[in-house]
Amino acid sequence: MTEDSSAKTPNTIPKRIVVTRNGPYQPDPDIPIVDHLGVRIATEAAVRLCRCGQSQTRPFCDGSHVKRGFTDAKDPRRVPDKLDIHEGQQAFLFDNRGTCAHSGFCTNRLRSVFHPGEEPFISPSGARLDDLINAVRRCPSGALGIGIGPARDAALSDVSRPPGIEVSKDGPYRVTGDVELVDEDGKTIAQNAGASHEHVSLCRCGSSLNKPFCSGMHWSVSFHDPVPDPLREPTxxxxxxxxxxxxxxxxxxxxxxxxxxxxxxxxxxxxxxxxxxxxxxxxxxxxxxxxxxxxxxxxxxxxxxxxxxxxxxxxxxxxxxxxxxxxxxxxxxxxxxxxxxxxxxxxxxxxxxxxxxxxxxxxxxxxxxxxxxxxxxxATPGARQPAAASETPDAGETDAPPGADETVQFEEHIRPLFRPMDRNSMLFAFDLWKKADVLKHRRQILARLEAGTMPCDGAWPAERIALFARWASQSETEAASE
Incomplete structure (x- = not known):
């Protein structure tokens, strides 16, 4: 069975996602939407999914694309649409770098076959057939395919599953289940050569070079989702x-x-x-x-x-x-x-x-x-000092506290207060060594410091808490004056 076997049966009405012009995605209301953990995101009616990357209610659209002047044109710098065919002992592997979303599923799991930054990128005889099939099926962008002969076989490359949308962590929408992508006029959105029709990654950061498909630019632009409760211990x-x-x-x-x-x-x-x-x-x-x-x-x-x-x-x-x-x-x-x-x-x-x-x-x-x-x-994450060498000294305090009339500086006075173990314990939510992250969560951090529940191995002395509170207050004043 070859690629054309994936065509819809005559009586099947496919689920659809409408890709609006310079605006959000509009999925059929009965397509389940889950977060990166596989937990259903509650929706009461038809929704619009943000694709400009600026919505304050992500993953849902709040109209920010209009204020931003978002456009969905493809960028001429994008990787060309070119299907590469690699013949191996057991099967042919198909790869289109212009479709790849750079999720790393293939290179992280099957290094004997997929070689990032090397040519050739694929060594199709480097693994067992079942491992090759699993790697192709796990590719969320649909850039990879496999066939026993020199044509992509949908029965091997794709999985039969119901329609669904996963909002990946800090990354694209991963659409599965043979969902049809159409424009506002109902015309099918063209895909690159060899791309899967059963699974695809759609841009969510607004910066893809290959809109509406993800090109991996979320890594380059440091796209991040809001952290709903950054100080709660993860399950x-x-x-x-x-x-x-x-x-x-x-x-x-x-x-x-x-x-x-x-x-x-x-x-x-x-x-x-x-x-x-x-x-x-x-x-x-x-x-x-x-x-x-x-x-x-x-x-x-x-x-x-x-x-x-x-x-x-x-x-x-x-x-x-x-x-x-x-x-x-x-x-x-x-x-x-x-x-x-x-x-x-x-x-x-x-x-x-x-x-x-x-x-x-x-x-x-x-x-x-x-x-x-x-x-x-x-024994929770960050509850101990790791033995591996850290990139900065395990200070835990500033060398010279600022004077009463001196401005508190993050890099000089605040960042050194957080030890590597403190940072490691919170990396699942934010980085205590990055000023932007600490600014964003300063009130929650201060509340935990004052309650003595942060850091995890003992409360800070009062003077250190006062220094952080002083910096937090100073930062709020500076933000209000801008």
């Missing part, structure tokens, strides 16, 4: 990367490691096709995310029912845990000691509970709540 679910990251991990586990193992293969031979989705939903809920498993599959009682009578052996459990940790590495889940301590602790605890519940004659209690896992022994 394990959030720190892991949410449901998409956990699903990537479980798909790797059940497609790469389980089938090849003589002990685990028979145990999961009859699993449902959506078993990886079910496990990812369970882990999402356990790690502090939404009630995905309870709402979609039935909660704790359902999970327990899947283990009763299986008589899982200790050696099978040990392999399951080992391969799950390896899959976390393969999927690029965070490798910091704090997250991995909590992650491995649950994998060990949960898998041992599964063995207990699967034993002959076992009668596990059916109405227990889904467990909620947290950081282990308060």
């Amino acid at each position: 394990l679910f959030e720190w892991a990367g949410g449901y998409p990251a956990l699903l990537d991990m479980t798909r790797i586990f059940y497609s790469r490691y389980v089938p090849e193992d003589p002990l685990l293969g028979p145990l999961f031979a009859q699993m449902s096709p959506d078993h990886p989705e079910r496990v990812a939903a369970w882990l999402s809920e356990v790690f502090g995310g939404p009630r995905f498993y309870s709402e979609r599959y039935g909660g704790y009682r359902r999970m327990v029912s899947q283990h009763i009578g299986k008589e899982i052996r200790p050696e099978q459990r040990a392999l399951w845990a080992t391969y799950m940790v390896q899959s976390a590495d393969d999927a690029g889940l965070p490798s910091d000691p704090e997250f991995r301590a909590a992650f491995v602790a649950y994998i060990e605890w949960g898998s041992r509970i599964a063995v207990e519940n699967s034993g002959a004659g076992a009668k596990p209690p059916p109405n227990m709540p889904v467990p909620r896992w947290w950081w282990v022994c308060n």
Whole structure:
């Protein structure tokens, strides 16, 4: 089956996104919209999605494109529309650099095939066929394709899934599910040669060279989303990367490691096709995310029912845990000691509970709540001083506090107050060594300093808090006078 097999059946009405002229995207109201964690963004009616990058209500449009004078013309500096074909031992790989959104999924996960900054960019014989297919399918821009012959095969390159829009973190809209892009007149938006019709990345920062498609310029212009609650400790679910990251991990586990193992293969031979989705939903809920498993599959009682009578052996459990940790590495889940301590602790605890519940004659209690896992022994991100060399000294205080009549300077007086461990603990939300970030969140930071809950290992002395308060007040006065 070749590329033209992706054509719509006659009675199918495709979902659409209208790309308005010099304005926002208007998706059909029944296309689900989720954030980068896979959590549904509530919408009561038809919405307009910002694409100028300036809206104060992102991802929704607030009319800022009009004030900015946003235009959606393609930039002549864009990478040319050119489809490259790479023949390998097992398959042909197709790549159009003019379509690439530079998300790094291919280069970060399959370095034996994809070589950033090198020529040739692709070595199509550098991995197994299943890994090549997975890399192509995970490309959010649709720049990559694969075929057994010298034509892109949609059945291999794309995944059959319902329409959806993911608002990626500080990046583009990732559209999946064969959604049609049209202009205000209903005319189909032209795509580059070889581009997928099932998944595409749409510009959200307003600076793409290839509008409406993302060209990776969000990296160059430092596009960032607002941080809704920067001082709240992240859940394990959030720190892991949410449901998409956990699903990537479980798909790797059940497609790469389980089938090849003589002990685990028979145990999961009859699993449902959506078993990886079910496990990812369970882990999402356990790690502090939404009630995905309870709402979609039935909660704790359902999970327990899947283990009763299986008589899982200790050696099978040990392999399951080992391969799950390896899959976390393969999927690029965070490798910091704090997250991995909590992650491995649950994998060990949960898998041992599964063995207990699967034993002959076992009668596990059916109405227990889904467990909620947290950081282990308060080992939260940034709760310790890392051993790796830091780019700046571990000061924690200024060399010479400013005089009473002297202006408090950020670089000289404020930034040195924050140690590397303080900075690392907040990097998931903002950078304590960047003046713009600290200015933006100064009131929340001051409130935490005064309450003694920041930094994480002990309250600041009163004189240091007073210095920060003085700088914050001075900054507000300067902003008001501008």
